[in-house]
Amino acid sequence: MTQSVQRIAVIGAGPMGLAVAYQLALDGHQPVVFEADDRVGGMTATFDFNGLEIERYYHFHCISDEAFLALLGELGLSDRMRWVETKMGYWFRNRVQPWGNPLALLRFQGLGLIAKIRYGLHAFLCTRRRDWQPLDHVEATGWIRRWVGEEAYEVLWKKLFELKFYEYTHGLSAAWIWSRIRRIGRSRYNLFKEKLGYLEGGSATLLKAVSDAIVAHGGQLRLGTPVSRVDIQDGRVTGVHLPSGFEAFDRVVSTVPLPYVPRMMPDLPPALLEQFSARKNIAVVCVIAKLRRPVTGNFWLNTNDPEMDIPGIVEYSNLRPLEHHVVYVPFYMPGEHPKYREDDQAFTGKVRRYLKRINPDLSDSDFIDIRASRYRHAQPICEPGYLDTLPSPSLPVKGLWVADTSYYYPEDRGISESIGFGRRLAKDVMA
Template sequence: MGEQTGQRIAVLGAGPMGLAVAYQLTLDGHQPVIFEADDRVGGMTAAFDFNGLTIERYYHFHCISDTAFLQTLDELGLTEKMHWVETKMGYWYQNRLQPWGNPFALLKFRGLGLMAKLRYGLHAFLSTKRTDWRSLDKVEATGWIKRWVGAEAYEVLWRRLFDYKFYDYAEGLSAAWIWSRIRRIGRSRYSLFREKLGYLEGGSETLLQAMKAAIEARGGEVRLKSPISKVVIEAGTVKGVEAPSGFEAFDKVVSTVPLPYVPSLFPDLPPDVLTAFRSVKNIAVVCVIAKLRKPVTENFWLNTNDPGMDIPGLVEYSNLRPLDQHVVYVPFYMPGEHPKFMEPDQAFLDKVQHYLKKINPALRDEDFLDLRASRYRYAQPICEPGHLDRLPPVALPVTGLWVADTSYYYPEDRGISESIGFGRNMAKMATRQAEIPR
């Protein structure tokens, strides 16, 4: 490392990607300073006190293919806290709870013809086996799926997922991006009929706090409740940041905050770069978490296709990670500009209570111990065909400045492991000029 060691480097954002950047920088002999606007580390993986239970605001799970995550656990001595569980999927369709997620369940699924089932199964199987995404990069996703599975299977099994997650953007998404989601779940299977997912004792907070402690132990700094107002650029070179305490000089800045924040934080970027960042669209989420006396179903993931429910599915988290009470996440995704995003929390809490009682009529009002709603404006980028071609490079045309968020590891969907892997590569890129593959 030689002359590269010991530079003053600011890292913006303490989500998994920002923590991974700082963690790798400290391993390489630097002492980064993380600036985080929130009062806790984690971003979308951050935990909160749910009436005595410390748990993530938004659900997370791990697949056996999450190599960057598993490698970091190993380095931090946390491997023994990782547990793998055989999980089940279900489908709520035509007011009926049906098994889902394996060939037998597909063949026995009620409400779909045999040819539609065979086409759907073939598409899922081949998607899991596919390794090259480039040929799907410029292809629109709904047309791609319809060509494979046909109109009937698309209407029953796919349409609501698109409509109740992406709304007006549903027919402008990249097939490569959707394919990567199919493949990730497919690769979590250890046989055609069995799915295995993982959880960490104590949830993501176990990893987040261990990463924070490792950064601080090597001289790095994590500043919470410290939003920066501007990255100062002069003559095409980073000079430092305007922090709550005033101007602080830095040799380099690595930003991992959501891209929509970049134009206001980096107003001195070249106009074409600012325009590219402003063009990135994001889906928002209102995620309701419910604590119950009894389970809703035996499934971890439940897809829903019900004209009376404006959700594509729900996650019964306690069917993966054992907890004293039963915990269910119900995410309502929508564009941030959609009027529904402005509705009060109670509207979403009432819907969730109604939906869960419809799926399991044995549930009573007294079985709902607590309900909370969390909101995240920039929950997920909307990846259009040719997504990466629209983004500026990670190493911007400014000396000492690197910018990325979860949009950049397209076609992979946002995930803790992907963020950690990308963040660690970003750190190496910033200090050793390593390349991040596009």
């Protein structure tokens, strides 16, 4: 028996929302994607950076990103994927040290041999672990301390936690942190070499292809069109309220960050509204700099420096070849933190100082351009047992589904994870 065509509103045009709409359109339905921004992509959206079309926030791909690679194949983009042997470094004790493989760990200055062995063993076992359930209700910093010891934790982990999660540092899930260690570890094609990927043209290549496919299969994309309210009548969804007025839909799927849900859906049961309101997120101010010379030869550089309030820098042009050298420097913090209210110049000024500190050969004339972008809900805070605190994506309102990147816990947010979850969600919506 053929399923009737459904008209479905998808709220949010990030990778998850686009994946939902893409799968719905492929299956013969009529998704309409509503995006408050003037472009698709969410955190993968691109902008004109002084003549260079590039993401506002850095992204890279791992060889384990199955959902992303499968979608590239469907869209005929597999030949646009490029894989590069990349390097990591660690800025510690006023110098850049090699990082990311056993030899670099053994040569690392500032850590004893026993601490190095414990750290290396923990990283190795994380890449081999498959079952995350035993870590689900375990607190992350205590779990890491027990494995690597106080010395390695103080040198290699403490600043990374504190400069990203601040007061939430000691309330994170070990399963969630483990998944981050494993993803990078699985990008190695041997113990000493790491391979990461980029798409020719960046995320814009994927975003355009997915958007075109949605439209080609009967869907719509409406940019600059925020949904102010989802209408709920007699226990079922009836449509959405837009700047232009009310529009009726058979079903509604929201993929925007969970803290936005209560204001869009105030008619949900109070217990549900409380669950969504309780979600905590880390914000980011991400500075991107275009330079005439590289800072280092690394793609990723962790930092442990009392004079820097950043967990690291990403030299994107050491992954994707570009005319100039492009560096991302993220400042993470809770959105309520006073630092988030500082102006862009405060952050760009720090980046100029930090990059010249790491590479004293850099001068002011090497900075071609520098910008800052902000995202209030960049990273969910996943405490132990996180999934236990979330409502089911299928809400107790007929025709209404809600999810964001935290729903594929313990996996960290990522393009591939959002694509995979979004396509599965679309199937569930029409099941």
